[in-house]
Amino acid sequence: MEIVLLYGGQSAEHEVSILTAQSIIRHINYEKYQVTPVYITHEGKWFCGAPITAAPQEDIRLDFDGTRATHSEEVNPSQVLCEGKIAFPALHGPNGEDGKIQGLFESLHIPYIGAGVLASAVGMDKIISKHLFQEAQIPQVPFTPLTIFDWKQERAKTLTRIEGKIVYPMFVKPANLGSSVGINRAENQEELIAAIEEAFRYDRRVLVEQGVDAREVEVAVLGNDKVETSVPGEILKSQKFYDYKEKYINNTVQLGIPADLPGEITDKIREYAKKAYLAIDSSGLTRVDFFVTYNNDIYINEVNTMPGFTQWSMYPLLWEATGKPYDQLLEELITLALERYETYR
Ligand code: ATP
Numbered sequence: 001m002e003i004v005l006l007y008g009g010q011s012a013e014h015e016v017s018i019l020t021a022q023s024i025i026r027h028i029n030y031e032k033y034q035v036t037p038v039y040i041t042h043e044g045k046w047f048c049g050a051p052i053t054a055a056p057q058e059d060i061r062l063d064f065d066g067t068r069a070t071h072s073e074e075v076n077p078s079q080v081l082c083e084g085k086i087a088f089p090a091l092h093g094p095n096g097e098d099g100k101i102q103g104l105f106e107s108l109h110i111p112y113i114g115a116g117v118l119a120s121a122v123g124m125d126k127i128i129s130k131h132l133f134q135e136a137q138i139p140q141v142p143f144t145p146l147t148i149f150d151w152k153q154e155r156a157k158t159l160t161r162i163e164g165k166i167v168y169p170m171f172v173k174p175a176n177l178g179s180s181v182g183i184n185r186a187e188n189q190e191e192l193i194a195a196i197e198e199a200f201r202y203d204r205r206v207l208v209e210q211g212v213d214a215r216e217v218e219v220a221v222l223g224n225d226k227v228e229t230s231v232p233g234e235i236l237k238s239q240k241f242y243d244y245k246e247k248y249i250n251n252t253v254q255l256g257i258p259a260d261l262p263g264e265i266t267d268k269i270r271e272y273a274k275k276a277y278l279a280i281d282s283s284g285l286t287r288v289d290f291f292v293t294y295n296n297d298i299y300i301n302e303v304n305t306m307p308g309f310t311q312w313s314m315y316p317l318l319w320e321a322t323g324k325p326y327d328q329l330l331e332e333l334i335t336l337a338l339e340r341y342e343t344y345r
């Protein structure tokens with residue numbers, strides 16, 4: 001079978017996606033599959049490379065920089081996404097993880113790895129997903145959504161509403177994004193206004209939430225109707241805010257796997273992770289992120305339906321620690337994609 005591996009993409013997580021694709025290419029079972037790499041440029045153009053039929057000895061250059069590279073040509077989605085193929089959107093953030101490309105696969109009747117259209121869309125939207133978590137009775141910090149309309153028409157009233165519900169420090173986030181892009185911490189009203197203005201550069205809907213002083217713990221979830229959770233892992237940060245620079249530039253983050261937590265807290269976190277997965281109707285995979293305070297209070301933060309997937313990323317490492325090595329995990333994700341396709345088409 002042929003796996004069409006889509007990577008790069010129109011988001012701030014373009015570079016991470018290239019690393020994810022390199023790890024996948026190294027670990028696919030070439031006795032069963034061959035990989036057609038499709039690079040999506042920042043502008044959204046698709047470039048198709050030559051099929052890969054054996055694990056390369058070293059990482060091959062996968063970023064064509066949007067120019068014509070050897071063995072690659074610009075293609076239309078329908079040229080590469082045709083019958084008998086499986087799509088693997090190794091794409092993070094808007095335009096890859098938010099249901100749009102999943103909708104394209106559905107329209108073209110192609111099985112694909114990862115969450116479906118609805119789960120991808122609601123998982124990417126921090127406001128809608130919080131409403132679903134509330135409904136599922138998963139604890140979370142107080143939050144207030146606002147639209148650009150509220151902000152432009154009724155700024156004073158909106159500030160009063162926020163400050164009536166949440167105390168400083170607050171975190172301000174665009175509703176739809178990832179990699180901490182557009183997210184800021186605010187300690188007073190002046191910073192709050194600046195943070196809101198900045199978040200509105202990325203989205204017309206913004207979320208203000210209560211800041212917490214807490215550890216950051218993540219759980220990997222896998223499955224379609226039958227759902228499995230991994231041991232939790234912790235992000236051991238050198239500073240409080242796990243921002244874009246910490247994630248991808250400074251590389252000062254270490255992972256604590258499994259997270260050092262009492263057994264009953266671990267169980268609770270895994271139970272909430274499963275509830276969150278079901279609440280967004282996910283399938284395939286999702287990483288569920290939590291805050292755990294120093295008194296062991298647990299709050300869900302957010303979900304990522306296509307989390308970082310390099311060999312050094314939290315999601316695969318959590319499965320490795322739970323007894324599923326990277327190769328096996330890939331195989332299971334492909335099986336889950338085919339199973340969903342066969343069952344629901
Ligand atoms: P990802 O790359 O995981 O998709 P994201 O852009 O979706 O990230 P969040 O995970 O919501 O954004 O927030 C990014 C980081 O900001 C968190 O990992 C955490 O360090 C910090 N943060 C976010 N919300 C809060 C909060 N309410 N209190 C304290 N810290 C927070």
Ligand code: MG
Pocket residue numbers: 177178179302303304
């Ligand atoms: Mg996220």
Ligand code: MG
Pocket residue numbers: 092093177178179304307
């Ligand atoms: Mg993300």
Ligand code: MG
Pocket residue numbers: 289302
């Ligand atoms: Mg996060």
